[in-house]
Amino acid sequence: MANMDLFSEPTLTRDSVEAVIDLAKRFKEEKGRIPVFMEVCGSHTMALAKTGIKTRLKDYVQLIAGPGCPVCVTDQKSIDAMIQLSEEPNTILCTFGDMMRVPGSKSTLMKAKTGGKDIRVVYSPLDSVKIAEKNPDKEVIFLGIGFETTIPILALAVREASSKELKNYSIWMTTKLVEPVLRALLSSGEVKLDGFLLPGHVSVVLGKQNYRYLAEEFNISGAITGFEPVQLLSGIYKLIHLQLEKKVEIINDYTYVVSDKGNVVAQSLIEEYLEADDEAWRGIGTIPKSGLVLKEEYSQHDAKKKFNISIGEPRVTKCRCGEIVRGLITPEECVLFNKGCTPAHPIGPCMVSTEGTCSAHYQFMRGE
């Protein structure tokens, strides 16, 4: 796509940085502090780090990594259960590559694979359906992680397996939804945030209209943005601008893929196959109705019903990721930071992702 290159074009990127800094200085003059935004999406966090934008802006705009990295927010107990699942006889476990190295309480899927378990990395959930078709004498289980971008694809995999009457195919659903976690963060007390950079690709499915609650109920703005440097900077600029204008709005700054209504086909597929259920979030705890599971009529494809694996309650820890993502405390104020919780043995999501707030502080502290 010819125009895509423009969103990372160096001169335009540098001009955009200057524009953001100018506006942020103005914010500081008016309010006596720098603006604080949360990028909800883990891929935004990675892009902000990779392009250097987060570092470049750090004296002018504080950007807090939110709870939107699906592997980072998968609870340890849930990962333990997945590993236990791989130990079931006659089983092929399929997963996105992202999950392989995420630590459970004792091990990882990668270590289980090294230990001889049949765990396969696939690019698409539909590939796991094909594996089930080719291996009728094996149980094939897909680890269904993801937010709203990925969830419709999980539903599509179930639809495919169901239409092919594959009795040996099931999904271990541990999906996460954006709205419940943002509501939980915003309702749990004080939040020092001036706005959200809203997840571009989740919004492709949800549409802009889904975020009205942020402005209407919580009086906080949001900008739906893409992942290229110019898009990120434009989103940040517009959020600062809204603050200066004292306006609260949801902006769609990613119009070429995000519509008001979102992807209606995807939404109706979700509705047909899935329903909301409580979900455990790593370091945050259980949030009511914050994930989607298969409806009763598709339980033959529900690995949680098919296999007798006990997950147990999420681990209760002193992890303060919840407050870190609300901008209330710094990682150093958490008692676990650099003690019980390090990148090698992370407790909360902010330490799992290499670009998570705690992990970034840990690396900085060690002079890296």
Add this chain to the structure above:
Amino acid sequence: MCLGVPAKVIEIEGQRALVDVMGSRMYVGTFFVPEVKIDDYVLLHAGQAMTVVNEEYAKESIEEWRNVLDGKHGPFFRTDLNS
């Protein structure tokens, strides 16, 4: 939270399409984009096209941003950013 990459549609066969990203190709599902046509760009995630890219909007959005940077709308742009 989710990687997505724009890919150009080369061929369509039922509910799948051959797409191209800078010369590398892949067959992807088109269940979520029933309106897709050859030569469209789609946003690819985990083997599925999740939406058709509106190239016109991409162009507009870069132009709008250039105008902001050039100060054509004054120090801030005029109206509601929302439109």
Add this chain to the structure above:
Amino acid sequence: MVQRISLAHGEGGELTHQLIQDIFIQSFGHSEQTKLDSAVLTIPSQTIAVTTDSYVVKPIFFPGGNIGKLAITGTVNDLAVSGAIPHVITAGFIIEEGFPINSLKEIVNTMAGEAERAGVRIIAGDTKVVEKGSVDGLFINTTGIGVMQEQHRLKPEIVQEGDSVIISGTIGDHGVAILSARNELGLLTDVRSDCASLNLLIHELLEEIKGIRIMRDPTRGGLATTLVELCEDFRFTVEMDEASIPVRKEVQGACDILGYDPIYLANEGKVVIIVDSNEEQKVLAILKNYEMGKNASVIGQITSCHVQTGKLLIKTTVGTTRRLNRLSGQLLPRIC
């Protein structure tokens, strides 16, 4: 019917003799040195370089080469980047029962051709056949001996601030070719492996350029891992400019789809050179005379030496730097 390797081919009897005659001697020849149980040879130098490597690539045949080509180029390149002139190679084959004899013939022929091109002799070999399932088709181990010449000795001790870092061509070609050939992730691409012997090119560089400090071939783990290791081993900091790293657009496209970074993808025909900046243009001119070096580019500079912990930094468009680490574990496709 396809002729296949059987366990009897490995038992030392008539079939083993036949296999060696028909395949190995046919391609590699049978020099005087190999009539004893060991190859006996005179090396024209006091100082030699020795390297050994095992090749287990999957699939065995891929666009741009096969396991045999890789077994020669890999060992030739390891010797060449050390400043040695590759002289002789030995090859050990571990073959899975049932492996097609024609495929083995093709691989051995490729090895002979590549050895000839690189000017090395294959002087000793070994064949073992193992039961089905014990190996994945065919594994090859090669050991190479190279001759060191004092005037070609690399001088990592005189690395200095301002030295240039050069890569001899596009990165990630081998990684993407293999990924696509494996056909597991559905990736379709015309990218071919870059696997090639670099020794003639490197020889010319060492003859012409006096200011070469270090060379290394960025194979597994890719360019980034190789540079991180150099930075740590020799305690300097490299600042790399992302925009100047040559990447084929198909390789970038494949990486975009799967969530990979080309700087971590394997190369099998590239060399990283650290050289006095006054000689960088001369190095580029020599590299660009070769087909395999035509995309050579200066990708960074040494920004400090004799530091406590050497680091690889990458300059971003917005003017900041970011530290890169070595590849952690295996590359896996990502959705986020």
